[in-house]
Amino acid sequence: MDEKAKTGLDRTLSVAPMLDWTDRHCRYFHRLLAPSALLYTEMVTTGAIIHGDAERHLAFNSEEHPLALQLGGSDPADLATCARIAQERGYDEINLNVGCPSDRVQRGSFGACLMLEPELVRNCMSAMLDAVDIQVTIKTRLGVDDHYSYQYMSDFVGTVAESGCSVFIMHARKAVLGGLSPKQNRDVPPLHYDWVYRLKQESPALGVVINGGISSVAAIKDHLEHVDGVMLGRAAYQTPWLLAQCQAELFGNQTNIDRETVLESMNGYLQRQVAAGTAVKHISRHLLGLFQGMPGAKVWRRYLSENAFRDDGNTDLLRQALAAMKSIDARVIVSD
Numbered sequence: 001m002d003e004k005a006k007t008g009l010d011r012t013l014s015v016a017p018m019l020d021w022t023d024r025h026c027r028y029f030h031r032l033l034a035p036s037a038l039l040y041t042e043m044v045t046t047g048a049i050i051h052g053d054a055e056r057h058l059a060f061n062s063e064e065h066p067l068a069l070q071l072g073g074s075d076p077a078d079l080a081t082c083a084r085i086a087q088e089r090g091y092d093e094i095n096l097n098v099g100c101p102s103d104r105v106q107r108g109s110f111g112a113c114l115m116l117e118p119e120l121v122r123n124c125m126s127a128m129l130d131a132v133d134i135q136v137t138i139k140t141r142l143g144v145d146d147h148y149s150y151q152y153m154s155d156f157v158g159t160v161a162e163s164g165c166s167v168f169i170m171h172a173r174k175a176v177l178g179g180l181s182p183k184q185n186r187d188v189p190p191l192h193y194d195w196v197y198r199l200k201q202e203s204p205a206l207g208v209v210i211n212g213g214i215s216s217v218a219a220i221k222d223h224l225e226h227v228d229g230v231m232l233g234r235a236a237y238q239t240p241w242l243l244a245q246c247q248a249e250l251f252g253n254q255t256n257i258d259r260e261t262v263l264e265s266m267n268g269y270l271q272r273q274v275a276a277g278t279a280v281k282h283i284s285r286h287l288l289g290l291f292q293g294m295p296g297a298k299v300w301r302r303y304l305s306e307n308a309f310r311d312d313g314n315t316d317l318l319r320q321a322l323a324a325m326k327s328i329d330a331r332v333i334v335s336d
Ligand SMILES: Cc1cc2nc3c(=O)[nH]c(=O)nc-3n(C[C@H](O)[C@H](O)[C@H](O)COP(=O)(O)O)c2cc1C
Pocket: 016, 017, 018, 019, 020, 021, 042, 043, 070, 097, 098, 099, 100, 139, 171, 186, 211, 212, 213, 214, 231, 232, 233, 234, 235
């Protein structure tokens, strides 16, 4: 893939932008689990950057690289301004959100409803590409409401590609703008992986990344037979150890880390962050799923949930939760 050579970004595995979930604490944690994954921020609107607290929205830990900033907006000049700011701050990629169906986003005329305006999206991408040297990508869907056919999707991609955008992250289902909540919009419209595979087949020069409903290493390997990369959303967040398994099986390294080592690193991070004024719960909440599917997972989850809110300055929380779990079931740590 040409773009990979240009930017050095490896798209084999990425973790999706997820509002309220993939904040910088979450990304620090994911980075420990999967050093080779490309990480995405939550969506940040151009308005929040230009008129709001840019520092709060854009700050990240240097360990998070490679890191993409996802923008929400539809004004080419504003997007270009934000792309420039993001490049100055050291982001590795800018991504435009053309997939979010929420009412709030629709009122702002961006997100998924932009699929109805391919020329405007092309102009947005052009403006950002002209403004920065880092890569500018798009995350979109297969269609929106009745504008939903392989041809519509492929024409949309073709128009946007005229801007020079060469990486398309495809959430492999359509968006329904009236009647479905954002949550339902992640499950109800059926997945069509075959459309995404065909897009790659018909446009081999484009980088195509597939997203939606992917939750195992085996499934990822299957998809990689057809496309350039896989983006994990909920599975990465809810069962984060999957990221460590991906790192080992897709990249063949970091094969011997265990949860306890990761926890020790997170413990150090938590202590540094709390000293700088962060509340413990803002970090610990991202670790609730670390033992998902293992003996002791419930104890871990309950201990963190109950205690993180009780004492926001308790920097020993993670160690205590681990001890609580071990005291109940000694198999926890050895049975990776
Ligand atoms: C809590 C949550 C927040 C999300 N926020 C965003 C967002 O800010 N930008 C975006 O493009 N997609 C967002 N998504 C959609 C995901 O990026 C992804 O496309 C979707 O969850 C399907 O992938 P999955 O089945 O692997 O979860 C969000 C999903 C969840 C669960």
